[in-house]
Amino acid sequence: MLKPILLVEDNPNDLELTLIALSKSQLANQVIVVRDGAEALDYLHRRGEYASRPAGNPAVVLLDLKLPKVDGLEVLRSVRTTDGLKSLPVVMLTSSKEEQDLVRSYELGVNAYVVKPVDFTEFVRAIADLGIFWAVLNEPPPGSQRYVRPNK
Numbered sequence: 001m002l003k004p005i006l007l008v009e010d011n012p013n014d015l016e017l018t019l020i021a022l023s024k025s026q027l028a029n030q031v032i033v034v035r036d037g038a039e040a041l042d043y044l045h046r047r048g049e050y051a052s053r054p055a056g057n058p059a060v061v062l063l064d065l066k067l068p069k070v071d072g073l074e075v076l077r078s079v080r081t082t083d084g085l086k087s088l089p090v091v092m093l094t095s096s097k098e099e100q101d102l103v104r105s106y107e108l109g110v111n112a113y114v115v116k117p118v119d120f121t122e123f124v125r126a127i128a129d130l131g132i133f134w135a136v137l138n139e140p141p142p143g144s145q146r147y148v149r150p151n152k
Helices: 012-022 037-045 072-080 099-107 118-135
Strands: 006-007 033-034 060-065 090-094 110-113
Touching: 006 012, 006 037, 012 099, 012 110, 012 118, 033 037, 037 060, 037 072, 060 110, 060 118, 072 099, 072 110, 090 099, 090 118, 099 110
Parallel strands: 006 033, 006 060, 060 090, 090 110
Antiparallel strands: none
């Protein structure tokens, strides 16, 4: 079974466009959607409503920067300081072109920082390329297989 893609996005329009773009890329990976940073952390740490989700990390986290409850930088900080999550690919997918956000994201260990294009066609292409790269082409570190073994 393929690892899912975790999409952390609170803006309904950006969420819809991202899901459309991922579907156009014809990835077979399931997309798990969470709406704020606290929910993302619950999913990643398998707690709260996600306590019984199958073990294993997503193939990639597409993370918005400006989120309610816990912002994207705090989510990234948590991922990079938690054993078992440190090598998880995280792509900041944001509208922010602010240099401080870019610099801080890389300081905290983001794998890529992508500014959401305004043009729909460019946006679809960018998301499709991201999905294909991180879910298919990228070779994960040893011990973090691309596939999740189903629970028996």
